[in-house]
Amino acid sequence: MITKEEVEHVGWLARIEIDAKESDAYAEKLNSVLGYFGQLDEVDTEGVEPTYHVADIVNVFRKDEVTGSMPQEEVLANTEHKQEGNFKAPKIM
Amino acid sequence: MVYENPDGVRIGLEVHVQLNKLNTKLFCGCSTKYHDSEPNTHVCPVCLGLPGSLPVINEKAVEYAIKIGLALNCSIVEQTQFHRKNYYYPDLPKGFQTTQYDFPIAGEGKIIIEGEDGEHVVGITRAHMEEDPGRLQHMGSIDKSKGTLINYNRSGMTLIEIVSEPDMRSPKEARRYLDKLRSILDYLDVFDGDLEGAMRVDANVSVHWGDRVEVKNISSFKGAERALLYEIMRQKNHIRRGGEITMETRHFDEARGVTISMRTKEEEHDYRYFPEPDLVPLRVADRVPKVRETLPELPDAKRERFMEQYGLGETHARALTTEIKVANFFEEVAEKVDPKDAAVWVSDILKGELNYRELSIDAFTVEDIVAVVELVTGNKVTEQSGVEIIRTVLDDGGKPQDIVEKKGLLKVEDDIVATAVEEAIAENPEAVADYLGGKEKSLNFIVGKVMQKTKGRADAREAREKVLAKLKE
Numbered sequence A: 001m002i003t004k005e006e007v008e009h010v011g012w013l014a015r016i017e018i019d020a021k022e023s024d025a026y027a028e029k030l031n032s033v034l035g036y037f038g039q040l041d042e043v044d045t046e047g048v049e050p051t052y053h054v055a056d057i058v059n060v061f062r063k064d065e066v067t068g069s070m071p072q073e074e075v076l077a078n079t080e081h082k083q084e085g086n087f088k089a090p091k092i093m
Numbered sequence B: 001m002v003y004e005n006p007d008g009v010r011i012g013l014e015v016h017v018q019l020n021k022l023n024t025k026l027f028c029g030c031s032t033k034y035h036d037s038e039p040n041t042h043v044c045p046v047c048l049g050l051p052g053s054l055p056v057i058n059e060k061a062v063e064y065a066i067k068i069g070l071a072l073n074c075s076i077v078e079q080t081q082f083h084r085k086n087y088y089y090p091d092l093p094k095g096f097q098t099t100q101y102d103f104p105i106a107g108e109g110k111i112i113i114e115g116e117d118g119e120h121v122v123g124i125t126r127a128h129m130e131e132d133p134g135r136l137q138h139m140g141s142i143d144k145s146k147g148t149l150i151n152y153n154r155s156g157m158t159l160i161e162i163v164s165e166p167d168m169r170s171p172k173e174a175r176r177y178l179d180k181l182r183s184i185l186d187y188l189d190v191f192d193g194d195l196e197g198a199m200r201v202d203a204n205v206s207v208h209w210g211d212r213v214e215v216k217n218i219s220s221f222k223g224a225e226r227a228l229l230y231e232i233m234r235q236k237n238h239i240r241r242g243g244e245i246t247m248e249t250r251h252f253d254e255a256r257g258v259t260i261s262m263r264t265k266e267e268e269h270d271y272r273y274f275p276e277p278d279l280v281p282l283r284v285a286d287r288v289p290k291v292r293e294t295l296p297e298l299p300d301a302k303r304e305r306f307m308e309q310y311g312l313g314e315t316h317a318r319a320l321t322t323e324i325k326v327a328n329f330f331e332e333v334a335e336k337v338d339p340k341d342a343a344v345w346v347s348d349i350l351k352g353e354l355n356y357r358e359l360s361i362d363a364f365t366v367e368d369i370v371a372v373v374e375l376v377t378g379n380k381v382t383e384q385s386g387v388e389i390i391r392t393v394l395d396d397g398g399k400p401q402d403i404v405e406k407k408g409l410l411k412v413e414d415d416i417v418a419t420a421v422e423e424a425i426a427e428n429p430e431a432v433a434d435y436l437g438g439k440e441k442s443l444n445f446i447v448g449k450v451m452q453k454t455k456g457r458a459d460a461r462e463a464r465e466k467v468l469a470k471l472k473e
Ligand SMILES: [Zn+2]
Pocket: B025, B028, B029, B030, B042, B043, B044, B045, B046, B047, B048, B156
């Protein structure tokens, strides 16, 4: 069971503000999702290799060759907060 | 002698090594040569974490990681994969760091260092691959900061994080471990340790077998030793005053030489790792034999060989094999002159002069040091003149032979010295009488006169011996 406190904690980790009213609703919804996982848990997986990736392939590589970067203006195009070629964020400790 | 470790000190180190000799970053084709570039000029949709971008692993980075693992005597994992380590901090624009979690590419290994009581084994817990975050720069001082500037040029660079066991028992051993690690990595030619940010250190320290404190933000090896000395003293004092050491993270303030508590919220360590769905797993086991073939002779093996092949003592062999460049330089010199002379001149004299000037071995040529050694061993110039030639080459340039001529360093012939001795004695009867009367200092006066007459080209020790012999006649 997911509690209201856990919802608030997860919200904090994701930097999403969740107020008390919402956290009740989210807890209920998340618990119903978790319920489905509970059903999956009932399947007997004895002797089955864990799957980390849905595609059954390994070792997709790239050669160590430079393919280039974006121009600085383009890199900063999505922000209004910039200074001397840098992104600018509020003060961070 | 066994080191008692009176304060029960245990130090473990986490070292982040940036593989800056790769051409490209870990997951994208951005160039790694950003060090002298404008901010945010070496970034692309992948390292900027733009929606829809897809990372692809740099094959060479994997090869280098295996190489490092093997050099640290680690087991290499059969299969590995990347995880997302989730946290919100603007040094990574994606909201997570792509790193390895439950299957680090390299498992347990070890490094042998010169410990407090001889050879000491430091265990390696693991070494894993991850991406470097971007660089944050506070505007103004940290407490009055008006904002933070973010440069993502570094973001996505390949890092290998090497985690040691808490096997070091003093700051000195920690320093030795870092030096040895650097030496091994130099041998492997996977990174340029002189580039800014190439090696970054976090330490965990405990005393009296107590809880460990993590010390972050150590930016140099010298800094590591200072931070550890301070932190050990702080913990000991705290316990002496009846306090208790609890797990915490502290920040090293390099300027003040102190560690400061960060008082971070515990929640921040809730990283919710999960497998990176954009990257397929890596099967590395089959690649290991091929990478093993590319491993060079490593420092320990080279040291042993130098002792055996060239008849060097351990101190010389160690000093000459710490840096691969110096080792190669020495071997070239040892082909041309007696290896023992080569060891003395390269390790004791040339390295000393280079260190004093903060220069690397690249500042001197094999040809020049061979010329100097030949001049000295051929009795053409004195040892002091040999040193002077090296200094002149380093400070003013020029070739040893020309310097000898220009400075008139050729050792004077024996008969000239003999004449000078006779003259000095004949012209200074008072000093001779004083010396014979028991005034030792007067001998120096006479020797000084000999040196004056030969314009300093006589060997001072030889001149002294000759004066003494003459006075005894
Ligand atoms: Zn990129």
